[in-house]
Amino acid sequence: xxxxxxxxxxxxxxxxxxxxxxxxxxxxxxxxxxxxxxxxxxxxxxxxxxxxxxxxxxxxxxxxxxxxxxxxxxxxxxxxxxxxxxxxxxxxxxxxxxxxxxxxxxxxxxxxxxxxxxxxxxxxxxxxxxxxxxxxxxxxxxxxxxxxxxxxxxxxxxxxxxxxxxxxxxxxxxxxxxxxxxxxxxxxxxxxxxxxxxxxxxxxxxxxxxxxxxxxxxxxxxxxxxxxxxxxxxxxxxxxxxxxxxxxx
Numbered sequence: 476x477x478x479x480x481x482x483x484x485x486x487x488x489x490x491x492x493x494x495x496x497x498x499x500x501x502x503x504x505x506x507x508x509x510x511x512x513x514x515x516x517x518x519x520x521x522x523x524x525x526x527x528x529x530x531x532x533x534x535x536x537x538x539x540x541x542x543x544x545x546x547x548x549x550x551x552x553x554x555x556x557x558x559x560x561x562x563x564x565x566x567x568x569x570x571x572x573x574x575x576x577x578x579x580x581x582x583x584x585x586x587x588x589x590x591x592x593x594x595x596x597x598x599x600x601x602x603x604x605x606x607x608x609x610x611x612x613x614x615x616x617x618x619x620x621x622x623x624x625x626x627x628x629x630x631x632x633x634x635x636x637x638x639x640x641x642x643x644x645x646x647x648x649x650x651x652x653x654x655x656x657x658x659x660x661x662x663x664x665x666x667x668x669x670x671x672x673x674x675x676x677x678x679x680x681x682x683x684x685x686x687x688x689x690x691x692x693x694x695x696x697x698x699x700x701x702x703x704x705x706x707x708x709x710x711x712x713x714x715x716x717x718x719x720x721x722x723x724x
Contacts, residue, residue: 537576538723541690544569547714549592551611552697553707564593564610566712572619573723580625582635590617590643592710596652609652613667613710615643619679628684637681641696645673671703675710688720 548563570588594611623637648667653660675698683692698710 540573540721541718542571543718545714545716549712551708552711562595564595566592582623584621586619588617590615611650613648614646617643633685635683641679643675676700690718
């Protein structure tokens with residue numbers, strides 16, 4: 476009985492050892508081939524500064540994740556004379572995104588982040604006939620999706636252009652204003668998403684620079700959904716983003 480169990484055990488080990496050894500030889504051959512290809516690319520890069528060679532060398536690891544944060548300005552984009560006049564307010568974001576980089580430089584990815592927008596209201600049509608001064612605050616869970624292209628600016632700096640849609644769900648929103656047409660002036664707060672659109676869909680575009688996995692760049696975004704059916708106004712803004720890139724494989 477013991478000899479039968481030992482024979483089965485040895486057979487199982489041999490069955491596992493053979494494919495494991497073959498896999499190890501395959502990985503060693505792949506590593507050797509990768510090192511040879513890298514050496515050729517670096518030699519070519521040193522000779523003619525070929526940006527494609529630099530890109531293929533640096534992006535051998537396909538999946539990456541960027542932890543990012545940024546700040547900028549946001550406003551309501553008016554599409555009608557009845558829309559309240561607004562000035563840009565402070566905005567910021569924090570989150571992450573992940574991308575898959577193809578060998579030819581094309582990328583696909585998506586992200587998730589917290590997005591805070593503020594708009595300075597000079598005049599609002601929410602209560603027509605009243606001149607109101609204040610600030611609108613909006614916070615969203617933002618899900619951006621990207622398609623883009625990466626290319627090497629220099630041997631150590633990569634550039635990336637990303638364009639794609641985003642979908643946002645409002646978490647909190649308030650309009651704080653003072654009505655100076657009343658004596659004394661009256662201060663009031665309105666819950667924004669109780670009477671206005673909580674969701675937003677739009678387009679965003681990025682121009683990023685990557686220096687040794689430190690990422691910084693510019694973002695522009697414009698919404699397609701009206702915040703309220705009665706007002707022709709959508710979200711819009713620009714931001715300066717910073718982050719760090721982690722390789723996932």
